[in-house]
Amino acid sequence: MAEMYFTKEHEWVKVEGATALVGISEHAAHELGDVTFVELPAVGKQVKQFEVLAAIESVKAASDIYAPLSGTVTKVNSELDDAPEKVNESAEEAAWMVELQLADAAELSQLMTKPQYDEYLKSL
Amino acid sequence: MQLIYEKSVAGRRGVMLPKSDVPSAADLPQALLRSESAALPELSELDLVRHFTNLSRRNYSVDTNFYPLGSCTMKYNAKVLENAANLFAPLHPLTALLPGGEELCQGALGLLYDLGQLLADITGMDEVTTQPLAGAHGEMTGMLLIAAYHKAKGNRKKYVVVPDSSHGTNPASAAMVGYEIITIPTAPYGDMDLELFRQAMNNEVAAVMMTCPNTLGLFNPHIKEIADIAHAHDALMYYDGANLNAIMGKVRPGDVGFDVVHVNLHKTFGTPHGGGGPGSGPVGVKKQLIPFLPMPRIMHDEESGKLRLQTGAPESIGRTANFFGNFGVMVKAYSYMIMLGREGLIQVSEQAVLNANYIKEKLKAYYDLPYDQTCMHEAVFSASKQLENGVHAIDIAKFLIDRGYHPPTVYFPLIVKEAIMIEPTETESKQTMDEFIEVMIEAAKQAASDPASFAAMPVSMPVTRLDETKAARSQTVCCIG
């Protein structure tokens, strides 16, 4: 089981070798409320760490999703096109959003582990 | 209640047209014709009238309910204003643009000119354009004027500064003109943080957009200092006139450093809100921005005493709308202004502020008041106390609906959690406010004693709480039929 790392902006990343899956945390999904739309990037798009990767909308809010790590988009979860509610149901599992081919795995050191993220949430 | 399309019966007519008094011409080529007539409703006039009459009865409105919607200034709409607007119904706008046409529109042009002068006097500006069709449209026009000013001076400007309490239209309007936004947090004392503002200001800032009093209903006493700092960087000061109802006759934005203002005629000047429009957002400017005003511009010819249209100023930003603006709305605002006059408008602001403070005092024991100080025309509470029992601002709103009140604004400004913004306006009587206060107190008490009861509210309306998620996900915006 790959370990999950988190960003301050509530994205998570699960690294599996040279690729990683990206999504948003349960906390973020809860804060957004019922998700109505997920705007996923095109396959092939290149992003730098913390740049805008995707966007998400709920009934009452709209938010950018930032890349936890630099890389190239290799896959997107198109199930979210017709069923954005999956984000509310399973933000940290079934509702992964983007798969990235990583550019620099060392960037992980900038992110929080799950226990660190849970502590961070308490401080908000 | 059925949709009008569900009541349609093929072949019914709602109005009979006059018969043709000219020969019937040959048809247009088939390739240009629509294959089938549009599936518009088909009802008798009676069924049509019943449908819309019954629809109207599903609305709360100022004429039927107290409507203390903060930031919207839901004051009473005098009926004489409606009669006045009807007087100009048949006047075609193009008439004024025909050769010799100005002569035939002196009344209408005169009204627009006088309205501009009155607004200039009220706001302390040098000239006003009536062309913008709404407040946000006025904001965009103001930003275009500011951009033109900087371009003419050869200034390189990238940013617009707004406080984090600003209405969403402020940054959106600045973005429409290509600016990036710098947001300044609100300090604990309820105003834009002066120190953070000072630090953030630089020579690439084109403008600072503010409203005064701000969206918390508080007047920023440092406004002149802010203006001085902005001007020192050759940034212009933009005044969002949404809250003008609080300060007429007390403060003129032009006197305290604002260079551009927009006014919301459908708020401050008593024109009806129409269920979401039409509004009107005239823009006032200081002298240095006059060359950039949109065309056509109404000029007063001193010699002949006539009103003329200027249509081709070289530095004008161009046209922002079809003709002269929402003339019908402006007739109403003009009538309101000349009817109330100097003393009447001063009284409006005084009583708007009195009413808001009265409600604030009476409710502060029951609802959190994030800024416990004299407010202006609106007071911002928070339902955070009620939230301790699981009752949100939206639940208080639904409680009020069941008691016959349109709720105050909730969840704005964004910087107050569970915000409830109450703007009674000056047209409400003490009785109305006292009854409202009683009901708000009841709501607070019920939030403490029976919080679970709120989930089912409202129960007295044609529908109860609606599934907004389903609406956004299914995107059904028209009746397929």
Added chain:
Amino acid sequence: MQTSHYCPHTPAEIREMLAAIGVQSVEELFAPIPAELRCSTFNLPAGMSEFETYAKLQQLAGDNCQNLSLFIGGGFYDHLIPAAIDHLAGRAEFYTAYTPYQPECSQGTLQALFEYQTAICRLTGLDVSNASLYDGATALAEAALMAMRATNRNKVLVDGCVSPIARQVLATYLSHHDAELVELAPLDGLLNRAELAAQLDDRTAALLVQYPNVFGCVEDFSGLAGQVHAQGALLVTAVYPIALGMLKSPGELGADIAVGDGQSLGNPLSFGGPSFGFIAAQKAHIRNMPGRIVGETVDKNGKRGFVLTLQAREQHIKRHKATSNICSNQSLCALRGLIFLAAIGRQGLADLARLNYDKAEYAKSCLATLPGVTVLQTAPTFNEFTISLPKPAEAVVASLLTQGIAAGMPLGPLYEGSENLLVVTVTEKRSKKEIDLLVKELEVALCN
């Protein structure tokens, strides 16, 4: 302070309220405003009663010539308005309500706007509509911006036959959007196809056309959508709604977005406003639509109801990233538009379009008989057409104005080399008698 009919408190009530607040006077409530910021002047005239106010407005209305025989258009048209509209839209529950942010107590406005959106979809033959924009010109500008967002391109082609007023507003709106606005100069009053082929490329976001165009021409636009789509661009059509009672709809033409001005639908001329702009589009573009949108849903008990929806596009949520800065729509004007379309009805709109067409054809044929007058016949027309006069049109129009006739819109100020051209508009409100008088007076003016 005197008690007035709009500020109801008596002196006793004011004293009570001040006591409750804990201040001695209303002035004290303004104390947070530093003295040096207070205005020293507030020069407005004294107020008056509603009766004197109304008399003043009557005098101003009397200073206009409001009963001209109107053969002018330019985006605003003199059409019949069924009596029921004033009464229904004049119901206070509609016009003194606000934006339906609390849907449970605003189902009247919300359902009416949903029905309006439906009417616009059916009229234009497209899938989705919003709850109205400010006017036709700003709607065209918003459509251009929408196309730029949808295609992620910034070159916009606009047919020079689109109303000059709308093109000016378009230019103003695009001036700060890093957009390349290319105008295709008209060729014989029609879209310049060669220019279009030359300019249409893979950087083009959209082609904007209008029908009937400013000269009154109704072009055959079949094939145009295919040509535009082949380059990955969108087709935007600005349309005259009354004409849609007869002409092919934007949907039938394969357009992606349709816009127009709704003044013709039940809204008075009123010197240029208020009116409303309509916008409709193919379903794929709904997230990119500016302005308010009403959607259908159900309540907790499964009952159908209506709400403002997809608000995440709008300024109050997305702020500077919103699809537009728009806050208000033109709700009451759109309501009038809906009631008009419902009153006129399916067959009625077709009949109304026919009336306009027949009257214009009659006027055209009569004017064509005048010595020196030629009708520009490059294409069929609906209720507007362009004629060429033997002398400058402006002088002729000025002369006829003194006879109480607004004979048409001179094209000289709008298009180079068009000093002798005049666009004549004929709606169902112009009687045969009026048309015959126009022809007679025009003949006289041309002889002088």
